[in-house]
Amino acid sequence: MIVPLEHVLIVAGLMFGLGFACVLARRSLIMILIGVEVMINAVGLALVGASAFWHNIDGQLLVVLLMALTSAEVSISLAMVVYLNRRKGTLDADAYNEMKG
């Protein structure tokens, strides 16, 4: 392995933290989804690093499945964003604080 696994995990952890901060701090639904994307990519980096560390291909296969699941998640969540924007005319997450349908 070219670099130690710890460094890969540190980078992945920092990136996950950035995505998590984005999800917690931003109030726009689009930015929350972008934070989720960042977190998923950090997980993929950790998986690829582990795959290279143990000389095992399973981690990379898991990343491919993760990409497929991410595309499903993004398609349905962006459809939800369009639907919510059509209903209330805003994408501020604080506007959706009641549960009455």
Next chain:
Amino acid sequence: MTAAIFYILSAAALLATLMAITRKNPVHAVIYLVHAFFALALIFFILGAPLVAAWEVIIYAGAIMVLFLFIIMMLELTPGEAARGPGWQRWAPVILLSGSIVVCTLLLMTAEPQAGPGGPNFYASPRDFGYGLFKEYALAVEIVSFQLLFAAVGAFYVGRGERTRRRARGDER
């Protein structure tokens, strides 16, 4: 050499992510995130996953981020912000990130192929990859394909127009 490229690319990816999550304009955020994904794809290549690197560019930077851009443009979310400060201040991060990524790509192309097949480091060839994916994990592939189908149906249901909805309720006349 390759280790130094890894650290440069990690810094570029983290910087691009930091810029992405602090932007007010969602279009700028998406563009910075594409930079982060390019840097991440090169890191994947260094770590011996060329196929995953290609899919990172094709699926994430090419498909998912463009989907984000479509939605942002469709909903007209971009605030009409006035340009503040001199131009180089706004362009400097983009040029720095793009330049570092391009330089790292060229260095990786000209460097000794440490991560090639038969080298000392781990390298997953497409042949091993397909063998593992469609032989050992064939059931997972099937389940994921079902999930994609459900997502397509769900997105169509959520995004159907007002006309279809009224017809479904039966008061279209």
